[in-house]
Amino acid sequence: MIPLLHDFEGETVLVVGGGPVGARKARRFAEEASVVVVSPEFGDREFGGAELIRAAPDTDEIRRWIARTDPALVVAATDDADLNAAAESAARDHGALVNRADDHGDQSVGNVVVPATVRDDPVTMAVATGGRAPALSKHLRERFESEFAGAGEMAELTGELRETLKSEGVPPAERRDAVRAVVREREVWKALDSGRTKARQVAQDVIGDFPGETT
Ligand SMILES: C[C@@]1(CC(=O)O)C2=NC(=C\c3[nH]c(c(CCC(=O)O)c3CC(=O)O)Cc3[nH]c(c(CC(=O)O)c3CCC(=O)O)/C=C3\N/C(=C\2)[C@@H](CCC(=O)O)[C@]3(C)CC(=O)O)/[C@H]1CCC(=O)O
Numbered sequence: 001m002i003p004l005l006h007d008f009e010g011e012t013v014l015v016v017g018g019g020p021v022g023a024r025k026a027r028r029f030a031e032e033a034s035v036v037v038v039s040p041e042f043g044d045r046e047f048g049g050a051e052l053i054r055a056a057p058d059t060d061e062i063r064r065w066i067a068r069t070d071p072a073l074v075v076a077a078t079d080d081a082d083l084n085a086a087a088e089s090a091a092r093d094h095g096a097l098v099n100r101a102d103d104h105g106d107q108s109v110g111n112v113v114v115p116a117t118v119r120d121d122p123v124t125m126a127v128a129t130g131g132r133a134p135a136l137s138k139h140l141r142e143r144f145e146s147e148f149a150g151a152g153e154m155a156e157l158t159g160e161l162r163e164t165l166k167s168e169g170v171p172p173a174e175r176r177d178a179v180r181a182v183v184r185e186r187e188v189w190k191a192l193d194s195g196r197t198k199a200r201q202v203a204q205d206v207i208g209d210f211p212g213e214t215t
């Protein structure tokens with residue numbers, strides 16, 4: 001499987017089932033999408049501000065819920081495999097993506113897996129295990145999280161540098177080498193702790209010293 005990124009801004013995600021797994025998926029997608037959760041109970045779980053609708057649709061009714069909410073993605077997260085299968089089939093007919101929380105199963109087109117994600121905007125990293133060991137995905141996510149500090153700021157800084165080098169007419173191969181040198185330089189990572197202005201100065205020094213490495 002090959003991870004792809006999907007922008008859910010302005011989209012609806014329908015989560016069927018309000019147990020711990022449905023709540024986790026709702027929190028995740030509510031960072032970006034409008035999330036609707038349909039379930040007969042929600043306990044005292046946190047759903048990230050999603051709209052909660054108390055109902056227990058059966059395998060026929062789930063089709064109408066999907067038509068009514070017009071989701072880009074349906075998350076089937078109930079403890080009823082038949083209902084999850086009905087949600088999967090109705091989602092496909094509707095042209096929505098589907099995520100089965102209970103089954104790694106047949107990963108045909110439109111059936112997506114939610115990876116463990118490390119995120120420091122605009123940088124994101126996904127970990128999955130082909131459904132073999134989600135607990136390992138979680139563990140690796142936790143390990144990478146601590147190493148990720150500053151990645152978002154580094155991306156913003158190098159994005160600015162690329163634009164500056166472009167506007168100065170620096171040729172692509174030299175720009176590439178300069179940007180690579182900056183992201184590899186420990187001093188730039190350290191300087192990011194004191195803010196982007198300081199890091200920009202250190203990055204400029206790295207580029208200034210730069211002899212034109214070709215790798
Ligand atoms: C990564 C993460 C993302 C998320 O959900 O947000 C995620 N599962 C997480 C946690 C987790 N899940 C499970 C445990 C218990 C320990 C264990 O069994 O390992 C733990 C750990 C815990 O709870 O501590 C059990 C489990 N999971 C699935 C099944 C059914 C099956 O595989 O058939 C069962 C057995 C249920 C049973 O036995 O009844 C299915 C899926 N779970 C996936 C993703 C997809 C595959 C990803 C991959 O390839 O690795 C997939 C296929 C579908 C999907 O849900 O997208 C999230 C960590 C988030 C984080 O913290 O970063």
Ligand SMILES: NC(=O)c1ccc[n+]([C@@H]2O[C@H](COP(=O)([O-])OP(=O)(O)OC[C@H]3O[C@@H](n4cnc5c(N)ncnc54)[C@H](O)[C@@H]3O)[C@@H](O)[C@H]2O)c1
Nearest residue numbers: 017018019020021022038039041056057077078079101102
């Ligand atoms: N993907 C994962 O990470 C992961 C982890 C653990 C378990 N699972 C699987 O996901 C499923 C859900 O896990 P859970 O721990 O949240 O289970 P759970 O049994 O605690 O919760 C299931 C929820 O679905 C609701 N529900 C039942 N019938 C419904 C209906 N007709 N319409 C709407 N909602 C309905 C229940 O009221 C409950 O809120 C499990 O059955 C398991 O197979 C997946």
